[in-house]
Amino acid sequence: MSAPPGEYYTDERWQNWIERIDEEDIDPEDEDSARLLLNLQDDAAIAVAKIVTDYQDGELEEEETLEELAKVREIVLAEVEMDDEEKLMVVDGVQTSLVCVFYAAEEYVAGEVAEAPIADLIGAASDAEEGDDVDAALGYCAQAGTRIFADEEELSMDVVDDLEFGLVAEWVNGLDSLQTALSDPEVVEEDDDA
Structure with missing residues (x-):
């Protein structure tokens, strides 16, 4: 069993990442900055992957699973307060990427698995975005x-x-983090010395 219900992800964990981003010089073009942002995203995706995996393994009922997903979603998608506008935009990008991960998890748990190939679905999504149909x-x-x-x-x-x-x-960037999390659900270590 990976984590007892209620402990898949904590607000404290999310805030630790946010504080690190707030304290560091963030340049998305810089490799270390990009890695920090990817780790933030992957860390949340791993929590989602663990919840769904526990559901698949029969350790969580459907209702419990949706509750746990909602808890993580609430933490990760809450409004972030930072003085630096650029950093806020970067964190917002991570949150945007993760929105899809939560929707996908909820649909999957509700028993809805698409039949069309991923490439076709992403192509349809791209067409819909071009047509301003964001939903x-x-x-x-x-x-x-x-x-x-x-x-x-x-x-x-x-x-x-x-x-x-x-x-x-x-x-799709968020889905890539999800795929990585499902294939290698190791917790991203927060550097204590950062």
């Missing part, structure tokens, strides 16, 4: 995520490379 775009990305949860198919980086920068690209 449909998010829906298609979440469906792609259900296929990752169900271990039906892997998200290919070729799909990501073809995307224009925008919401779909950010959501």
Whole structure:
């Protein structure tokens, strides 16, 4: 059993990451900064992956699973307070990427696994975004995520490379973190000396 209910992710853990970002010089072009942001994103995705894995293993009932997901979502998607506008934008990007992970987890737990290939779903999401139908775009990305949860198919980086920068690209980025979390659910260590 990986974590007792209620302890998959804590507000304190999220705040530790936020404080690190607040204290450091963040430049998304810089490798260390990019890694810090990716670790923040992966850490939350790992919590989601563990909850769903415990559900798959029968350790959590559907209702408990949705409650645990809601707790993590509340922590991760809460408004972040920082004085630095650029850092706020960067954290907002991470939160945006994770929105899709939560929707995908909830759909999967509700028993909805898409049948269409991931590339087709991402393509449909991209088309929907171009047509300003953001809700449909998010829906298609979440469906792609259900296929990752169900271990039906892997998200290919070729799909990501073809995307224009925008919401779909950010959501697919979140799905990439989810895929990594499901294949290697090791907790991202927070550096104590940072």
